[in-house]
Amino acid sequence: MTRSALTRDEVLAAAAALVKRHGPAALTMRGLAAELGTAVTSIYWHVGNRESLLDALVERTVQDMGAIRPAGRTPAERIVSVARILRRELRERPHLIAMVHERGLTERMFLPAQRALVHEVRAAGLRGARAADAVRAIQFQIVGFLLVERNRERSPAQSPAEGELWDPRAAPDDPALARALARPADPERLFLLSVRALAQALLTPDAAAPPASG
């Protein structure tokens, strides 16, 4: 019953499967060895240690992600579509966001999206430092939102729950507002709404102007 020679790819595949099923915390060197039917120490020979195993895993998954093909008639619409694509890609790999983020590989993962954003921002007429700011603001917005959203569903039982938490007295004369805040948020809607609003503000020529009301 000797197994065929263990390869690095085999180790990575098994590790990826483990992470996919039960998350990064479930990926233990010993558990992985058991899964593969080898001694723990063999894994070390192939991948170095747990850290570099995770690094390799992230790199592999990032490369698996599809290309960014923005759709829409206007730059703003296409920026929203970039956001939507990223959200979908990342939601198909639920554990990836946190892993990428923890390893400081967010830049790496966002490179294709950044290219697309640069293109759209320039199509909207922005140039130089102002264009770079817009790209980064949108980039941070997308990653940030996905991190928050991901975390919310990982620990859905907020304590105290959002409903109990929200004190209607804070908006006594606006029951609709109180009700809306007591309801759980619809993340997809909120995501698109946020990106759209930010993109709109960043792309309008008078973004440097003072805020509208007051």
Add this chain to the structure above:
Amino acid sequence: MTRSALTRDEVLAAAAALVKRHGPAALTMRGLAAELGTAVTSIYWHVGNRESLLDALVERTVQDMGAIRPAGRTPAERIVSVARILRRELRERPHLIAMVHERGLTERMFLPAQRALVHEVRAAGLRGARAADAVRAIQFQIVGFLLVERNRERSPAQSPAEGELWDPRAAPDDPALARALARPADPERLFLLSVRALAQALLTPDAAAPPASG
């Protein structure tokens, strides 16, 4: 050399100090016991287990945070000031954001800020579900940004570095843009710029209108 009776508060204080100095990962039950000069098991008697110890720690730190007193002439300005206050408070407690986030206590921590945002959004004339959306979008934006920013400084060595990563060929006719993206981002500037842009877009009456350009 018998120590005086151990109290729950004493345990929490020592744990808080440990986390403050070296982060949550450095908080081990055994290390904490050593710090306190007691047996590991005594700690269990006082705080249950590591999970509830962390919970108590978070709750304590959140309560330590100052009140939110928005400043500024317009609702938009005051929203930005809320964001700025939160950022400062959280940067004074570098390990808190991640801990709160991991424990699903973000709602709890953001309650005072949410109240302030509700007030400002209503002052800008928004009502009902639309006001709730605006509050939540801004809230997500702030938390998300702070998570991303915090992570960036925890692992400053992005691999590959931002500079190397950025391929100038992606913006061949805009060297200023390429240079700006090759430089590290100024997080504070980007943060304020982002919140300002989002708030502006959400507060303007015609936010439902189609994007400006195209």
Add this chain to the structure above:
DNA sequence: ACCTGAACACCGTTCAAGT
């Protein structure tokens, strides 16, 4: 070149026993 078991230095947690 690749694999192995034994060992080291850690974890969090439980439990029976002390005072």
Add this chain to the structure above:
DNA sequence: ACCTGAACACCGTTCAAGT
């Protein structure tokens, strides 16, 4: 009521030894 040491079931990693 509070504290203790011993023990259990885990970790990641190293190392000398095998083939």
